[in-house]
Amino acid sequence: xxxxxxxxxxxxxxxxxxxxxxxxxxxxxxxxxxxxxxxxxxxxxxxxxxxxxxxxxxxxxxxxxxxxxxxxxxxxxxxxxxxxxxxxxxxxxxxxxxxxxxxxxxxxxxxxxxxxxxxxxxxxxxxxxxxxxxxxxxxxxxxxxxxxxxxxxxxxxxxxxxxxxxxxxxxxxxxxxxxxxxxxxxxxxxxxxxxxxxxxxxxxxxxxxxxxxxxxxxxxxxxxxxxxxxxxxxxxxxxxxxxxxxxxxxxxxxxxxxxxxxxxxxxxxxxxxxxxxxxxxxxxxxxxxxxxxxxxxxxxxxxxxxxxxxxxxxxxxxxxxxxxxxxxxxxxxxxxxxxxxxxxxxxxxxxxxxxxxxxxxxxxxxxxxxxxxxxxxxxxxxxxxxxxxxxxxxxxxxxxxxxxxxxxxxxxxxxxxxxxxxxxxxxxxxxxxxxxxxxxxxxxxxxxxxxxxxxxxxxxxxxxxxxxxxxx
Numbered sequence: 001x002x003x004x005x006x007x008x009x010x011x012x013x014x015x016x017x018x019x020x021x022x023x024x025x026x027x028x029x030x031x032x033x034x035x036x037x038x039x040x041x042x043x044x045x046x047x048x049x050x051x052x053x054x055x056x057x058x059x060x061x062x063x064x065x066x067x068x069x070x071x072x073x074x075x076x077x078x079x080x081x082x083x084x085x086x087x088x089x090x091x092x093x094x095x096x097x098x099x100x101x102x103x104x105x106x107x108x109x110x111x112x113x114x115x116x117x118x119x120x121x122x123x124x125x126x127x128x129x130x131x132x133x134x135x136x137x138x139x140x141x142x143x144x145x146x147x148x149x150x151x152x153x154x155x156x157x158x159x160x161x162x163x164x165x166x167x168x169x170x171x172x173x174x175x176x177x178x179x180x181x182x183x184x185x186x187x188x189x190x191x192x193x194x195x196x197x198x199x200x201x202x203x204x205x206x207x208x209x210x211x212x213x214x215x216x217x218x219x220x221x222x223x224x225x226x227x228x229x230x231x232x233x234x235x236x237x238x239x240x241x242x243x244x245x246x247x248x249x250x251x252x253x254x255x256x257x258x259x260x261x262x263x264x265x266x267x268x269x270x271x272x273x274x275x276x277x278x279x280x281x282x283x284x285x286x287x288x289x290x291x292x293x294x295x296x297x298x299x300x301x302x303x304x305x306x307x308x309x310x311x312x313x314x315x316x317x318x319x320x321x322x323x324x325x326x327x328x329x330x331x332x333x334x335x336x337x338x339x340x341x342x343x344x345x346x347x348x349x350x351x352x353x354x355x356x357x358x359x360x361x362x363x364x365x366x367x368x369x370x371x372x373x374x375x376x377x378x379x380x381x382x383x384x385x386x387x388x389x390x391x392x393x394x395x396x397x398x399x400x401x402x403x404x405x406x407x408x409x410x411x412x413x414x415x416x417x418x419x420x421x422x423x424x425x426x427x428x429x430x431x432x433x434x435x436x437x438x439x440x441x442x443x444x445x446x447x448x449x450x451x452x453x454x455x456x457x458x459x460x461x462x463x464x465x466x467x468x469x470x471x472x
Contacts, residue, residue: 034058034436035078036400037069038089040416043392044376048369050416056089058398061435066392080438082431086406088416091391092152092399092432093345094379096304097245097283097333099158101130101138103145104460105338114251114313122338123184129464130187132163137456139164143171144448145343149426150401152434155245155281155304155333155383157218159187161202169210171447172439174399176281176383178218178245179203181233183225192229203242212435214243214384216281221247222266223257227273234274243279243384246270249292250284251315267292276301281383283333284309285323286316293319293326302329302382305374307351309335317359320352320374321366331382332374344426349375353421368421402431 034057041054043066055072057065065072069084109121135158146154156164157178168175179199180186189195199217206215219225219233237244249255249266258266267288270276276299285303288296296303305318323330332352334343349371356366373379380390389399403424405413410423432440439447 029073029075029077032057032059032064032076032078033061034080034082034398034433034438035072035076036082036089036398036402036431036433037084037087038402039084039086039405040088041066041084041392042088042090042416042420044091044373045391045393054089055084056392056398056400058436061398061437063392063394063396063398066394082402082438084402086404087430088403088405088420089392090401090403090420091376091380091389092401092434093150093349093375094331094383094385094390095146095151095154095333095343095345095375096281096331096379096383097155097157097306097335098142098343099336099338100142100146100154100156100164100343101135101158101160102336102338103142103343104129104134104138104457104464105336106341108338110312110341112313113253114315115253117313117339123186126159126187127185128467130159132160134460135160135163136167137453137460139167140171140448140453141457142337142343143167143173144445144450144453145426146345147171147173147432147440147445147448148429148443149344149346150403150429150432151343151345152399152401152432153380153383153385153389155216157245157283158336161215162206165206165208165213165215168213169208172210172212172434172437174212174385174389174397174434176214176216176243176245176385177202177206178216180218180220181225181229182220183229192225196229196232200236200240204240210435216243216245218245221250221254222269223254223261227262227269230270230273230275234278237278243281244275245281245283246275247284248282249287250310251313252287255287265289265292267296271295271299279384281331283335284315284318285330286310286318288319288323290322293322293328296323296328297326302331302384304331304333304382305352306333306335307348307355309339311351311355312341313339317355321356321360324370324378329378329382330374331379332371345375346424346426346428349421368417371421372417397434398436399434400431401429401433403428404430
């Protein structure tokens, strides 16, 4: 069925509006900071409300009204108005798992299976090249790519989180910052003791100037962190009230390693260590069995699906429809650009919708609206931010984007959800705002000097290229 089944506002008849503007109190309307319009306002609220010719009013970074544009414009007087002709206004996208600074390794190690890719390429390159300057440049480049593509919230796991966190704050991105912990030598650390201590110290002392970034503990994976050390993470997470993010059940090789070393599977392994009783964002979750899915459904763990990265590394197809049916919160992520090779959430939305159809031989396995929710409302809940973002509803943060639908490439339009999932490119995003702050306007980033950044990226990549050539 077409958009009439998506609670679309047609012919001036409003169906399913979750929150409308109040009647105006005077001729000029109540003062607000911003009103954003959309030819279509795709709210991603519970009922899936879509308004035709709608608007959202914003004050002090929060959404205070959602409704027909005519009502909103009469009820409110805005310091800034963003027109919405031929544009979709919708929640910003949620990237639930990435390694932002790894954009500087984009395209350096392709067409390899996961363990070979990690152990023989990525880990050695990180040891040689990753330092504070690398992370600063890489995080800013990632910010630019994500903001211009409509991503407003991320879960990041990478070295020197205090550096990337400062970049995210300056760029305006909303982020959960995972402080990495691993048993082996890594950038800045000799092994577990100092990486664990530094991670705990980061979480305890991180101060967000904007209120948009949250510190988390990020043990790498159950095959790179010992059981005793994972227990330490669980204990400290409870004592300092910190979330955990970790790779889990990503690959068949991981499953074999855990079976060989501990006689069990990855999910059962971490469950025995108490990790399912602690809020945790589990990246990938490709290989849980039916019993483990039931176990996860009653836990504090959410999963993040990374379809492009998993396909490229041959890791497998995550059982996302089964996890959703069990009640597990599942988000969507790009992984790092070293394994993807981009940070384009529109690609992830489309790949998620398609992958589960072909994987199950069932075209109904992942409907378009469900795929879009993985990157918006469900995805926000999966990373612990469902009360703040992920849908356009009164009281939530004004994390919103506009997608241009005027290009002949996207015509004709019968079902706007279908177009967002199966047609939209990152380059179609023209406006990105977080907490009501406009960060991208008409496709141009306002908080990043793109030309200066390009020069830094060129210099750093030339340095890496020269060092690799000298090693030949």
